[in-house]
Every structure is written in C-alpha cells, then in structure tokens.
Amino acid sequence: MQGVFVSYRRQDSQSAAGRLSDHLRDHLAGAAIFRDVETIEPGADFVDAIDRALKSCAVLLAVIGPRWLSISDEEGHRRLDLADDYTRLEIATALRRKDVRVIPVLVEGAQMPAPEQLPADLAELARRNAVELSDKRWDYDVGQLVNTLRKLTGLPEPAPPPMPKPEPGAAPTRRRWWIGATIGILVLAAILADEEGVFDPDPFVPTPAAPDAYYPPPQTSGETTAPSAGLPMLSGMWHDTQGGRFELVQQGNQLYFQGAGPEGYVVGSARLEGYHGQGSHTLNGYLLQSAFVVSTDGSRIDVTVVDPANGQRHAAVLLRQ
Structure with a gap:
C-alpha cells in the first residue's frame, strides 16, 4: 500500500490543495497523504524530504491553478524557471521515477500548460492526461479521482454498510x-x-x-x-x-x-x-x-x-x- 503526494503552489492553489488533501484523507483511509506544510518537520532538508516521500508514494498529484505557470519571485523571475523551485523539484523528481504516476489536477478553471511553456524537465507533464476539479462538481470530480487513486495505491474498495434490520412492527412496504x-x-x-x-x-x-x-x-x-x-x-x-x-x-x-x-x-x-x-x-x-x-x-x-x-x-x- 502506497501514498499520495500532493504538489501545489501556495500562492496559486493552497486552498484547493488543502481541500483536496482533506477529502483524500477521509476517503483513502490507510494511504499516506504527503503535503509539505503538514509533513515536513521544521529544519528538514526539503529536497531530501521530497525524495523520501516519493519513495513511499505511488502517485503525485500536480495541482495546477490559474497562476501556476506565471508566479514570479521578488526579482521578477518566473519561479518555474528556477532550478531550486520546490514545485518544479517535486514534479521533475516524480517524472523521473517510473514507479510514480504523475496526474495533473486542474483547479479554479486552470488550463493544461503546453510543452513549450514548461522547463525541459517538466515538458513530459504536458503529455499526462489531466483531471479537472470544478467547484460545482467538486464531490463528483474528487470521487472519480479517489476511485483511480484507490487502484493505484492498492487500497481495497470500501465495504458497504450493513443492511439495517426492519423495525418491529414496520409495514413491509415501508421497510x-x-x-x-x-x-x-x-x-x-x-x-x-x-x-x-x-x-x-x-x-x-x-x-x-x-x-x-x-x-x-x-x-x-x-x-x-x-x-x-x-x-x-x-x-x-x-x-x-x-x-x-x-x-x-x-x-x-x-x-x-x-x-x-x-x-x-x-x-x-x-x-x-x-x-x-x-x-x-x-x-x-x-x-x-x-x-x-x-x-x-x-x-x-x-x-x-x-x-x-x-x-x-x-x-x-x-x-x-
């Protein structure tokens, strides 16, 4: 049984990533959900932590919001072009691993980036089939994603609740x-x-x-x-x-x-x-x-x-x- 790594940009999709992570914990009981703000200890080496987490994950979810491509640092450089950008490191590391499925997750109306918009080590991401999570269909969209993750992480299907017994004296037509x-x-x-x-x-x-x-x-x-x-x-x-x-x-x-x-x-x-x-x-x-x-x-x-x-x-x- 393996975990799920949720990659996101805090300035772009922190709220959606948090909402998604909470949903995954509720519906993928037994699978570890890795999300940096919650699972990396203070003072830990971020690059080493990413590598260790991916070794125990079957899937990386690349959460992409409308500003994922364009967010810049204080000097005006696009963060995605920086070699030490955490989001780039997370996804590039996962793409190099053959045992990790990388799934782009589009939120808040974001569009899938084209290969030419990405650094060379992320170009392969543009060829991955994306999942869209819309606000008006959130529960359904995430439910479909959970079904896929359940298979990839080796989790069994949840057991259905037991059928309730009829109350004494209840009419058969109203069971x-x-x-x-x-x-x-x-x-x-x-x-x-x-x-x-x-x-x-x-x-x-x-x-x-x-x-x-x-x-x-x-x-x-x-x-x-x-x-x-x-x-x-x-x-x-x-x-x-x-x-x-x-x-x-x-x-x-x-x-x-x-x-x-x-x-x-x-x-x-x-x-x-x-x-x-x-x-x-x-x-x-x-x-x-x-x-x-x-x-x-x-x-x-x-x-x-x-x-x-x-x-x-x-x-x-x-x-x-």
Whole structure:
C-alpha cells in the first residue's frame, strides 16, 4: 500500500490543495497523504524530504491553478524557471521515477500548460492526461479521482454498510433500504445534462406535498413490468461511490425508490423519458426534486437533486450492483 503526494503552489492553489488533501484523507483511509506544510518537520532538508516521500508514494498529484505557470519571485523571475523551485523539484523528481504516476489536477478553471511553456524537465507533464476539479462538481470530480487513486495505491474498495434490520412492527412496504448519500448522488445528473444542453432547470418548481409524503410502488407478484421500447431497465439494487445501497422498482416508464443512508431516509418516484427522467422524493420528510441521466448501457445514473425552497443543488452517481 502506497501514498499520495500532493504538489501545489501556495500562492496559486493552497486552498484547493488543502481541500483536496482533506477529502483524500477521509476517503483513502490507510494511504499516506504527503503535503509539505503538514509533513515536513521544521529544519528538514526539503529536497531530501521530497525524495523520501516519493519513495513511499505511488502517485503525485500536480495541482495546477490559474497562476501556476506565471508566479514570479521578488526579482521578477518566473519561479518555474528556477532550478531550486520546490514545485518544479517535486514534479521533475516524480517524472523521473517510473514507479510514480504523475496526474495533473486542474483547479479554479486552470488550463493544461503546453510543452513549450514548461522547463525541459517538466515538458513530459504536458503529455499526462489531466483531471479537472470544478467547484460545482467538486464531490463528483474528487470521487472519480479517489476511485483511480484507490487502484493505484492498492487500497481495497470500501465495504458497504450493513443492511439495517426492519423495525418491529414496520409495514413491509415501508421497510428501510440503504440508499447512502442519495442527496449528493441526485445532483450530478442535472449539472452534466445542463452542460450538454439536455437538462432544463425550469421544471424544478415546488409542488405541494405532505411533509411525510410516501411513494409506495404498486403491489405486484414480485416481477417488475418490462419497460416500454426505448427505455432502459433500471429495476434492481444500486450503490453510490460512498458505500450507500438502494433499490429501484420500475414499471414501464415509472420508477419508485426508497432507502436510507448517512443523510437519512429517502422515498420517492420518478418518470422516465427515454434515458432522462425527473421526479420528486422526501429526505427525512423534506420535499426535494430531482433530474437524472441514464448511461447508454444502463449501468450508471447521473442524478441531480434540487431543493425547491432555495434552488440549492447536489450531484452524485449511482452504479448498478
């Protein structure tokens, strides 16, 4: 099991790097996260510390903000051109090591630098596939990065939480299913679809509903109704990237779902229109609305949840079990 080295410029992306490091510690338990301000002891040789850290790391994340290329020292020299620039030393050292994966991470709208903009020992960085972390999709973008880092560092997938036992006397149709972090999951679809010109935020208009509204699926013999032509089949168990689990029941173009997770208990329904859909649900009795996009192979649902009271959105991804 190996660690992750987070390289960044303090004058450029210190806040984003700190936020990223905190997220990695929360979701990569067991992997060492190296970030200079926290892990280098006072008086230690910085170059030696970098070399030692990289020997125990499988990945270096080069966090690049909008000023990463242009920041200069007090004499007006571009810091990246200085041989003793710490950021340059970190990345150049990692690029020379064949056992370290170097991943550019673009934050705050930064663009990937071209080879001619970089010193010779960093030119190879321009050929590395970059990851973009945007503010409006932060949780999803970092979640995708965490999945990659989990593989590179040899960390096992997190175990899903145990299914809760039904409460004594609870009606079978109201049993609690785990849906884990559903509020975050139901946000991404709208954001993605909006960028592709598919999602329309206007349908999110508050509709009257009882505070404890419940949407039970129709009683059946245990079989779900086959969907109409042109619709994906979504019935079954699903999970999110944070270990949550939930179940969907589909009848034609109508979906019903219910479950429970870190945010509380969720129950609702939605209507499919091809591979897109909209619906409403309650979280601990609080009414929310959602839109989602289903992947062409039916294995993934990108969802957006909107609070009709304030317009706040949350995004996440559901994956078929």
